[in-house]
Amino acid sequence: MSRLTSYRDIKKMVLxxxxxxxxxxxxxxxxxxxxAAEFGCARATINRALRELAQAGVLERRRKAGTRVSMTPVRxxxxxxxxxxxxxxxxxxxxxxxxxTCEMSVPPAHIAARMGLPLERTALHVQTLHMADSAPYCLxxxxxxxxxxxxxxxxxxxxxxANEWLVQNIPISAGEIAFLAENASxxxxxxxxAAPGAALFVVERLTRIAQEAVTHVRIAYRPGYRMTTxx
Amino acid sequence: MSRLTSYRDIKKMVLxxxxxxxxxxxxxxxxxxxxAAEFGCARATINRALRELAQAGVLERRRKAGTRVSMTPVRxxxxxxxxxxxxxxxxxxxxxxxxxTCEMSVPPAHIAARMGLPLERTALHVQTLHMADSAPYCLxxxxxxxxxxxxxxxxxxxxxxANEWLVQNIPISAGEIAFLAENASxxxxxxxxAAPGAALFVVERLTRIAQEAVTHVRIAYRPGYRMTTxx
DNA sequence: CAAGATAATATGTGCAGACATAATAACCAT
DNA sequence: ATGGTTATTATGTCTGCACATATTATCTTG
Numbered sequence: 001m002s003r004l005t006s007y008r009d010i011k012k013m014v015l016x017x018x019x020x021x022x023x024x025x026x027x028x029x030x031x032x033x034x035x036a037a038e039f040g041c042a043r044a045t046i047n048r049a050l051r052e053l054a055q056a057g058v059l060e061r062r063r064k065a066g067t068r069v070s071m072t073p074v075r076x077x078x079x080x081x082x083x084x085x086x087x088x089x090x091x092x093x094x095x096x097x098x099x100x101t102c103e104m105s106v107p108p109a110h111i112a113a114r115m116g117l118p119l120e121r122t123a124l125h126v127q128t129l130h131m132a133d134s135a136p137y138c139l140x141x142x143x144x145x146x147x148x149x150x151x152x153x154x155x156x157x158x159x160x161x162a163n164e165w166l167v168q169n170i171p172i173s174a175g176e177i178a179f180l181a182e183n184a185s186x187x188x189x190x191x192x193x194a195a196p197g198a199a200l201f202v203v204e205r206l207t208r209i210a211q212e213a214v215t216h217v218r219i220a221y222r223p224g225y226r227m228t229t230x231x
Numbered sequence: 232m233s234r235l236t237s238y239r240d241i242k243k244m245v246l247x248x249x250x251x252x253x254x255x256x257x258x259x260x261x262x263x264x265x266x267a268a269e270f271g272c273a274r275a276t277i278n279r280a281l282r283e284l285a286q287a288g289v290l291e292r293r294r295k296a297g298t299r300v301s302m303t304p305v306r307x308x309x310x311x312x313x314x315x316x317x318x319x320x321x322x323x324x325x326x327x328x329x330x331x332t333c334e335m336s337v338p339p340a341h342i343a344a345r346m347g348l349p350l351e352r353t354a355l356h357v358q359t360l361h362m363a364d365s366a367p368y369c370l371x372x373x374x375x376x377x378x379x380x381x382x383x384x385x386x387x388x389x390x391x392x393a394n395e396w397l398v399q400n401i402p403i404s405a406g407e408i409a410f411l412a413e414n415a416s417x418x419x420x421x422x423x424x425a426a427p428g429a430a431l432f433v434v435e436r437l438t439r440i441a442q443e444a445v446t447h448v449r450i451a452y453r454p455g456y457r458m459t460t461x462x
Numbered sequence: 463c464a465a466g467a468t469a470a471t472a473t474g475t476g477c478a479g480a481c482a483t484a485a486t487a488a489c490c491a492t
Numbered sequence: 493a494t495g496g497t498t499a500t501t502a503t504g505t506c507t508g509c510a511c512a513t514a515t516t517a518t519c520t521t522g
Contacts, residue, residue, distance in 0.1 A: 021402045042507045063473045064515040171252045178459040181412035181430040199412040199430035228409040273477045295485040
């Protein structure tokens, strides 16, 4: 006994029909009630399976119009953005970090603009080098809005990295994230032990609480870093 | 009348409690039955709301242990990987492409290895430059396994880009995707009209049907490209 | 024939109830 | 205490049903 037909089975069978070419890109697939009859399960079960496949970008659904196989198969990729500590430790190395900078100063204009800070307003600037064993792993360059996170001013970032401190002290919030490539500046290169001008993979993240920017962070990875995921 | 309590409302309210700090990172939140009683809805509704929040990485759930607020808030980002044509057109420009190469040849060893091809085995090599209006946008460098997609050999990639041809002719399938940064080679630089050595944002994608590699594609974007998403 | 009203329909969502499953907590015997 | 067995419990999932909603199709009507 046990599982009759679970929504997982439905997902597998639908995916199989798509991958076998029985339901090619763009094809209209049977309605939920028909699939429910065919597989001998409730419509709700079919609904959940198709809904999840649609969320993954494999199907496209519209009321009344029906469900069709997506024309653009690989539309969505879900990346895990790991805590740096965990990412390093999962590679088998020991994570260490070194505090390079921790002071109030005036951020560059483009960062102030993105954070919505008035020009000339100072913010807390924290630079941390993360290392895997003794090799540089990535450089974290963070600006913290003192108005939005006043407790940060008295935190000891030498003991706990700024990344982890924020996770533990600032509630979950909204924001944007960007992935890009940048040539290493001379300073970046020296810190990361890379050639000047080397291509660095960079993640920039802006975090907000209720419209107000809390922190802007730029993480530049060592040359050769790849961020990967399945499809 | 209208909506009493939808799972969307529940999601909003739960998110609100998390963002307001009422439920800090790591906190155990009430059980589904309690929330259902509090919000006056069915447990299934609570379940769907919490399940989706967990899928987004905001909550972590374990049977019997209960549901708690994730310690690492921004754990997952879902990127849309657009068709290049659509991406260009959404920026308001006209998409054009130019076929640079289309011939059978022996792929570099690292690509042959990743595709699981025997050394010295030839594959179809298609290079396409995508343009936004008349400016270079990205360079698509694709290898197609002739065994897995024999119809590709006779396709006319000058008319339809290889990207779009594959989408329309190959069923949806599994694979891996990687994001990285690379310095532009002299050839890249000339084609993309960039400085040699410029940092390029690169997406590499390997697509498989039933274990067998169908195509490997490397897309190198013009300097300055950012791939962005909300959190 | 075109514009607007109306019916038909596929998916979207909610509910109540039942059982499955994993993991913890409690208990018991050695 | 210690190890193993047995409740207990929170989430996971399925069912059957009802109604909501967005679109398309059809049927009016000027």
